[in-house]
Amino acid sequence: MPVSEPPRPRFDVDRRKLLRSGLSLGALTFLTGCDISDNDTVQSMFAAVSQWNNFVQGELFGGTRLAPEYPESMAVKDFRYNAWYHSDQAPLLDAAEYKLELAGLIDNKKPWRVADLYALPQKSQVTRHVCVEGWSMIGKWTGTPLSVFLQRVGADLTAKYVGFVCADGYYESIDMATALHPQTIMAYQLSDQTLPAKFGFPFKIRIPTKLGFKNPKFVTAIYVTNRNPGGFWVDRGYNWFSGI
Amino acid sequence: MKPAKISSATHDIQEHPLLVRIAHWGQALAIIVMVGSGWRIYNSVPIIDNFRFPQWATLGGDPPISKIAHMDPGVANALNWHFTGMWLLLASYLLFMIHGLGSGHFRRDLIPLNPRGLFRDFIAAVTFKLSHRLGEYNHVQRAAYWGVLFAVLMMFMTGLAIWKPVQLSWLTWACGGYPTARVLHFIFMSGICLFIIVHVTLVALVPKTLVAMVLGRAADPIHATEIRHAGE
Numbered sequence: 316m317p318v319s320e321p322p323r324p325r326f327d328v329d330r331r332k333l334l335r336s337g338l339s340l341g342a343l344t345f346l347t348g349c350d351i352s353d354n355d356t357v358q359s360m361f362a363a364v365s366q367w368n369n370f371v372q373g374e375l376f377g378g379t380r381l382a383p384e385y386p387e388s389m390a391v392k393d394f395r396y397n398a399w400y401h402s403d404q405a406p407l408l409d410a411a412e413y414k415l416e417l418a419g420l421i422d423n424k425k426p427w428r429v430a431d432l433y434a435l436p437q438k439s440q441v442t443r444h445v446c447v448e449g450w451s452m453i454g455k456w457t458g459t460p461l462s463v464f465l466q467r468v469g470a471d472l473t474a475k476y477v478g479f480v481c482a483d484g485y486y487e488s489i490d491m492a493t494a495l496h497p498q499t500i501m502a503y504q505l506s507d508q509t510l511p512a513k514f515g516f517p518f519k520i521r522i523p524t525k526l527g528f529k530n531p532k533f534v535t536a537i538y539v540t541n542r543n544p545g546g547f548w549v550d551r552g553y554n555w556f557s558g559i
Numbered sequence: 560m561k562p563a564k565i566s567s568a569t570h571d572i573q574e575h576p577l578l579v580r581i582a583h584w585g586q587a588l589a590i591i592v593m594v595g596s597g598w599r600i601y602n603s604v605p606i607i608d609n610f611r612f613p614q615w616a617t618l619g620g621d622p623p624i625s626k627i628a629h630m631d632p633g634v635a636n637a638l639n640w641h642f643t644g645m646w647l648l649l650a651s652y653l654l655f656m657i658h659g660l661g662s663g664h665f666r667r668d669l670i671p672l673n674p675r676g677l678f679r680d681f682i683a684a685v686t687f688k689l690s691h692r693l694g695e696y697n698h699v700q701r702a703a704y705w706g707v708l709f710a711v712l713m714m715f716m717t718g719l720a721i722w723k724p725v726q727l728s729w730l731t732w733a734c735g736g737y738p739t740a741r742v743l744h745f746i747f748m749s750g751i752c753l754f755i756i757v758h759v760t761l762v763a764l765v766p767k768t769l770v771a772m773v774l775g776r777a778a779d780p781i782h783a784t785e786i787r788h789a790g791e
Contacts, residue, residue, distance in 0.1 A: 350618060350619070352619055353620045353624050383728050443724070448600070448603040449600065449721075451737050551631075
């Protein structure tokens with residue numbers, strides 16, 4: 316293989332070409348250097364792609380495919396608290412006064428009291444809670460499958476969405492397929508203890524097939540609807556389906 | 560502008576079909592978006608204790624604006640960039656791979672690749688004795704291109720493993736579980752960044768490769784002694 320001094324390149328023609336390529340490279344860096352994330356057009360593009368990603372995730376979702384379950388010894392006892400406010404500010408609901416309201420496409424809208432909820436059939440799961448920010452933690456939750464509750468109150472199971480309203484101003488919604496998934500539960504207990512206030516007393520919706528923020532706490536109302544109700548973080552730009 | 564009169568008998572020529580150029584720049588743009596937004600997402604829960612990427616190097620908007628619009632330091636924007644950029648990366652990567660394998664470009668230019676050639680060219684490169692001829696790929700280049708193509712493939716695998724640890728639990732398991740998959744995603748990202756630094760530096764040293772990747776063709780006259788060598 317001959318190794319020799321290459322000739323000096325001639326720049327007479329190439330200078331213009333280089334200028335042009337330099338400009339396109341510049342355009343690339345412009346994109347990151349001058350951040351256009353909060354531009355209107357960009358936000359519309361995000362919304363459109365997020366819709367597409369909802370569709371793709373819905374197709375990928377297996378209604379009977381189970382989230383991996385772990386041995387109980389792997390469940391974290393001191394679970395991580397996460398919200399946009401300090402745990403001291405978490406709403407303290409009084410079990411004697413609490414009522415779960417029902418609305419929308421549900422036959423029997425009679426409100427539920429804590430004792431009646433806790434009397435429903437229950438099961439436990441040791442699953443991984445995955446946060447959208449990247450941390451994850453294995454915990455043990457116990458409660459009633461949401462599908463059992465929805466059938467009990469005569470919800471229209473052919474409707475598209477189930478919405479949740481929470482005591483702290485939070486709200487969420489999920490697709491019916493996820494609502495009927497066997498591991499989607501109304502969790503009354505974490506680590507065999509009644510849910511502490513900061514984790515959502517009297518219950519949280521535990522969905523191991525979705526990101527953490529899709530697991531609403533201190534639920535005060537459940538409704539069934541065909542119009543997508545959005546969600547607290549969803550309405551702030553996060554993907555609605557957020558399946559894992 | 561039209562270099563058609565340049566003969567391949569006297570010139571080293573580098574040619575890139577339009578398809579390759581679209582796929583190359585598609586991947587370039589997508590990787591900038593993926594890395595920039597990935598760094599912003601990383602910053603919300605760092606893998607390496609107390610190591611965060613400087614905010615100016617990340618993609619996700621102005622944090623004070625995000626605090627109001629999204630109630631976060633730009634994570635919603637970064638996630639949106641990430642889950643938009645992935646489709647561009649997937650499309651351009653597939654285009655590049657299908658063309659490279661189908662057209663014979665990889666077979667012609669990126670193999671053979673063996674340890675001996677790699678060692679020889681690497682020593683030549685670090686002692687500044689490795690000549691670059693347009694249109695020809697030495698063993699170090701071949702290894703780097705295979706390496707980065709593999710790293711992008713692994714970014715898809717580890718990325719899917721942390722995006723879908725339930726639906727694709729077998730993949731997450733194969734990546735060593737959720738937390739490990741996240742670390743692997745970070746490691747392969749670092750590998751791609753290393754490639755970009757070397758790649759861009761070498762392009763700066765041999766600017767005609769950039770001309771070829773933008774306009775489709777570039778040529779270097781071959782030195783008289785080289786023509787003699789080639790003729791022998």
